Amino acid sequence: MSNSDAVPPAATQRSAVNTILxxxxxxxxxxxxxxxxxxxxxxxxxxxxxxALWQWANFSAWLITTGLIVLLVGVLLLLIxxxxxxxxxxxxxxxxxxxxAGLLSLLNAFVHSRDAWTSVVPQxxxxxxxxxxxxxxxxxxxxSLAKSRASGDRT
Amino acid sequence: MxxxxxxxxxxxxxxxxxxxxxxxxxxxPARQYGxxxxxxxxxxxxxxxxxxxxxxxxxxxxxxxVPAGLKVEALATGLEHxxxxxxxxxxxxxxxxxxxxxxxxxxxxxxxxxxxxARAGAAGKGGNRITLLRxxxxxxxxGLRTVFIDHLHSPYGIALVGDTLYVANTDAVLAFxxxxxxxxxxxxxxxxxxxxxxxxxxxxxKALTVSPDGSKLYVGVGSxxxxxxxxxxxxxxxxxxxxxxxxxxxxxxxxxxxxxPTGLAFDPQTGxxxxxxxxxxxxxxxxxxxxxxSVQQGGFYGWPYSYWGxxxxxxxxxxxxxxxxxxIKPDYGLSSHVAPLSLLFSEGQHLSPEFAHxxxxxxxxxxxxSPLNGYQVIFVPFVNGRPAGKPLPxxxxxxxxxxxxxRGRPVGLALDRAGALLVADDAGNAVWRVSGPQSGT
Numbered sequence: 114m115s116n117s118d119a120v121p122p123a124a125t126q127r128s129a130v131n132t133i134l135x136x137x138x139x140x141x142x143x144x145x146x147x148x149x150x151x152x153x154x155x156x157x158x159x160x161x162x163x164x165a166l167w168q169w170a171n172f173s174a175w176l177i178t179t180g181l182i183v184l185l186v187g188v189l190l191l192l193i194x195x196x197x198x199x200x201x202x203x204x205x206x207x208x209x210x211x212x213x214a215g216l217l218s219l220l221n222a223f224v225h226s227r228d229a230w231t232s233v234v235p236q237x238x239x240x241x242x243x244x245x246x247x248x249x250x251x252x253x254x255x256x257s258l259a260k261s262r263a264s265g266d267r268t
Numbered sequence: 269m270x271x272x273x274x275x276x277x278x279x280x281x282x283x284x285x286x287x288x289x290x291x292x293x294x295x296x297p298a299r300q301y302g303x304x305x306x307x308x309x310x311x312x313x314x315x316x317x318x319x320x321x322x323x324x325x326x327x328x329x330x331x332x333x334v335p336a337g338l339k340v341e342a343l344a345t346g347l348e349h350x351x352x353x354x355x356x357x358x359x360x361x362x363x364x365x366x367x368x369x370x371x372x373x374x375x376x377x378x379x380x381x382x383x384x385x386a387r388a389g390a391a392g393k394g395g396n397r398i399t400l401l402r403x404x405x406x407x408x409x410x411g412l413r414t415v416f417i418d419h420l421h422s423p424y425g426i427a428l429v430g431d432t433l434y435v436a437n438t439d440a441v442l443a444f445x446x447x448x449x450x451x452x453x454x455x456x457x458x459x460x461x462x463x464x465x466x467x468x469x470x471x472x473x474k475a476l477t478v479s480p481d482g483s484k485l486y487v488g489v490g491s492x493x494x495x496x497x498x499x500x501x502x503x504x505x506x507x508x509x510x511x512x513x514x515x516x517x518x519x520x521x522x523x524x525x526x527x528x529p530t531g532l533a534f535d536p537q538t539g540x541x542x543x544x545x546x547x548x549x550x551x552x553x554x555x556x557x558x559x560x561x562s563v564q565q566g567g568f569y570g571w572p573y574s575y576w577g578x579x580x581x582x583x584x585x586x587x588x589x590x591x592x593x594x595x596i597k598p599d600y601g602l603s604s605h606v607a608p609l610s611l612l613f614s615e616g617q618h619l620s621p622e623f624a625h626x627x628x629x630x631x632x633x634x635x636x637x638s639p640l641n642g643y644q645v646i647f648v649p650f651v652n653g654r655p656a657g658k659p660l661p662x663x664x665x666x667x668x669x670x671x672x673x674x675r676g677r678p679v680g681l682a683l684d685r686a687g688a689l690l691v692a693d694d695a696g697n698a699v700w701r702v703s704g705p706q707s708g709t
Contacts, residue, residue, distance in 0.1 A: 165585045167499035171375050178376040223314035226377040228497035228550055229583040231312050 136199050138261050143187030144211060145256040148248040150180030151218050155245045158238040170233050173241070174225040177218055184215050191258050200259035207251055208258045214247035292317075294553030294637050297603035301658055305601030307576060310551035317550065319638040320384050324673045326696045332676065333665035334702050338619060340663065343690060343701040344410060348395030350692040350699060351473070352610070353682035354426045358448055361401040361684060362416060362426060363692060363699055367394030368472045369422045369438055369465075374498065385635055396420045398435070400451055401699070408686070408701065414451045417444065422469075425476025425532075427485065429514065436474035436487055439465035441512060460485075461517045464505045468492050471506075471546075473609075477532040478514075480539045485512040486522060488529030488543065495548050495583045496572045507571045509543060509563055525569035525595060531611040532563075533627070538653040544608035544629055545598070547575060551583075553637045558608050559598035560629060560648060560655055570595040600655035605634035606642030610681040614647070618687025619662075619704035626650040628662060628689060630678040643667050645678050645691055663691055663702055 154176040161169035194200035221240035225232050292311070299306035334340045344350075344363065352364035373379045397418045404411030422438035433446040435457060442457030463474055471490025478485055491507035492498055509529050511522040528546035535542060541563045547556035548571070556575040568591060570577065572584045577597035580587065602608055610630040617624040626649040631642030645663035648655045666676045676696030684690055687707035691700040 167497060170497070174375045174377070220314070222376075226315070226375070227312060227583070228493070228495045230585040231583050232497070234585075236312075 136262065138194050138199055138257055138259060140187045140190035140194050140259070141255075141257045143183055143190055144251070144258060147180045147182075147184030147187055148211070148214070148251060148256065150176050150183060151214065151241075152245045152248050154180065154221075155238070155241040158233050158241045161233045162238055165230065167229070170225070170229075173233065173237070174222070177222045177225055177241075181215065181218055181222060184211075184218075187258075188215075194259055198262055201262040202260050204254070204257060204259055207254045207256075210247050210254070211251045211258060214244040214251065217244045217247070292553060294604065294639060294641065297606070297641050298658070300554065300557045300601045300603040302600055302655075303597075305557045305576070305603070306554070307557075307579065308552055308554050310555055310579075310581070313550060317553065317636050317638070318381070318384050319640065320635045321640060321667065321672050321674045323695050324668060324675060326675050326698065330675065331665075332663045332678075332691070332693075332700055334663055335620070335661075338702055338704050340700055340702045341408075343408075343699040344399075344401055344413065345696075345698045347399065347697045347699065348393060348397075349694045350399075350697065351394075351679045351694055352424055352426060353680035353690050353692050353699065354428070355682050355684055355690075356428060356446075356448075359403060359685040360451075361410070361682065361690065361699075363399045363401060364423050364426060364435075364680065365395030365397055365399060366420070366423050367694075369469055371468055371470060394422065396422065398423065398426065402451070408688075408703070412451065416451065417453050417457075422472050424473040425487070427476050427478045429478050429482045434460065434476060434478075434485060436463065436476040438469060438472045438474055439463055441474075441476070441485065441487065441517075459517075460514070461512050461519045463487060463510070464489055464492075468498055468502055470494075470498065471528045473528075473530055475530055475532045475543075477534060477541075479541075480534050480536070483514055485514055486510065486532050486541060487512060487519075488526070488532050490528035490530070490546070491571060494550060495581060497583075503572070509541075522565055523563045523567045523569065525567075525571045525573075525591075526563075527569075527571035530607075530609045531629070533611050533613055535650070535653060536613055536615055537625070540653060542611060542627065544602070544611045545569065546607055546609075547604070548572075548581065549605065549636050551581070552604075554604045557601035557604050558606050559602055560600040560608070560611065560627065561596075561598035562654070564596060567596045568594055569598065576601075600648065602629065602631070602646075602648075602659070603641060605637040607632040607634060608642075609679045612681040612683065612689075615683065616687070618683065618707040619689060619702065622649075622660060623647050623662070626655070628681050629659075630681050630691065632677050632679060632694075633666065633674070640667065640671060643674070643677065645681065645689075662689070663700065666693070666695075 154173045157172040224237045348365040349367045354362040398416040400416035401410035402412040425436040433444045441460040444457045470492045475488035487510045492502040508521045509523045512519040529543045531544040574592040609632045612628045633643035634641045643666040646659040676693035680692035682690045688703035
């Protein structure tokens with residue numbers, strides 16, 4: 114902080130970096146956060162399956178509902194990423210994987226609105242497991258549903 | 269790329285629309301009347317099968333309909349969610365104005381279900397009081413209307429034994445000293461016995477009646493959920509009919525497995541206790557029939573493990589085959605989701621010879637069945653002390669002409685001193701009086 118003579122070159126460098134990095138994809142973090150909630154529901158479904166203790170089924174219902182809402186925000190931000198030219202093109206594989214997980218989870222939200230055992234076993238926990246596999250694939254692919262224009266420019 | 273995302277969203281929305289459209293319609297309720305109702309296979313749904321008519325209330329001059337030869341008129345209007353009716357020996361009529369103490373939403377579904385049910389008038393504010401109506405002019409209309417007991421806690425059943433008036437709040441039976449002719453009771457009641465209530469208090473009404481010899485009280489306690497989705501711990505002591513000793517306040521369960529026993533009455537001819545019970549939801553528009561049954565001491569009527577005898581409900585885990593094996597089949601199906609809330613023995617042909625011996629049953633009406641079912645007062649004839657034959661509609665027209673709007677919903681039933689049938693209407697906030705040639709004007 115005391116050697117102020119180092120500031121001007123650093124500031125110049127940072128603003129140069131910002132022109133690239135500030136254009137980061139807005140949707141990615143929300144897809145990750147929503148996906149994490151949906152994956153957690155497999156855990157709470159499993160505990161309900163083992164114990165039949167009602168509160169775990171309620172946790173699942175809330176995790177799936179909030180996970181879907183956060184995922185939906187991510188999809189809206191994906192549109193904004195394209196509208197604001199942050200995103201260059203769709204990552205088709207990641208998009209299909211996350212869309213499939215989202216649709217299965219929507220179905221799962223309805224299954225989890227049933228009362229007691231059949232809200233989880235057997236269809237609910239099966240849907241949670243399928244979504245989890247898909248979401249882990251999306252995680253391995255970096256949660257992003259599009260290629261960013263910035264990175265595209267650099268290649 | 270935008271188009272692809274847009275298409276994905278459209279796909280998700282249409283997918284949801286398909287899910288909402290997959291509800292199945294209920295069949296003819298007449299298949300489920302009587303001792304051997306038609307029972308289809310249970311289904312599991314993706315969407316809670318809700319079908320709630322909008323509440324529109326009664327326009328000026330509108331009344332429910334009654335059969336030819338009978339007359340219906342409003343006895344009182346502008347009440348606060350009237351639920352239960354009781355006629356005192358001097359002819360005064362007590363109207364219990366009450367509603368649920370309020371329940372927490374545990375799941376995303378509970379928020380939605382609460383909003384939908386509110387459309388049908390289920391969310392009306394309860395008065396938490398008892399209003400007294402007294403005829404003073406001889407025209408059958410109450411010239412006097414006073415607040416009889418105020419500041420109650422979601423009261424439902426009431427019964428007078430000697431000079432003691434018992435009021436079943438949702439959490440306790442209270443005893444009040446009653447002086448004949450009184451129009452108001454100021455003194456707080458004395459607690460006779462606690463009743464299972466919060467937390468949750470899903471089925472909050474506590475039906476109350478007295479044994480023919482006046483020594484015991486019987487209280488109906490509903491389950492704390494539809495089908496144990498709030499856990500087994502909160503079902504301790506619920507879905508049961510209690511017997512309370514009037515002199516000591518000691519209570520015991522008289523019968524169990526009755527999901528929501530909303531109405532209790534003794535047959536004045538045989539001294540046998542009868543109940544109407546609201547059965548479980550969300551396994552089909554024609555499952556499970558609500559029922560009228562004689563109540564056997566120590567009897568188990570299935571909830572939650574099974575319905576109509578030994579039909580196992582797979583939603584309940586762990587299973588209890590030992591209990592299912594001894595589950596009693598109810599006497600008489602009323603058809604599914606009609607929500608019977610009150611039963612009343614006719615005690616002779618006050619209205620018409622057709623209604624000489626049997627019970628009137630008020631059907632509050634379905635909220636999860638299409639087409640709608642209930643929304644009427646029926647008469648179930650009795651032969652040799654048992655319900656027999658087809659039910660007869662007595663008071664109808666609670667739905668609008670389109671069958672999709674609610675003008676009123678019948679709850680409490682009582683006979684006034686002249687033998688006219690009184691019907692509390694908690695959506696129309698009224699009490700209706702149905703009279704025949706022999707029950708005065």
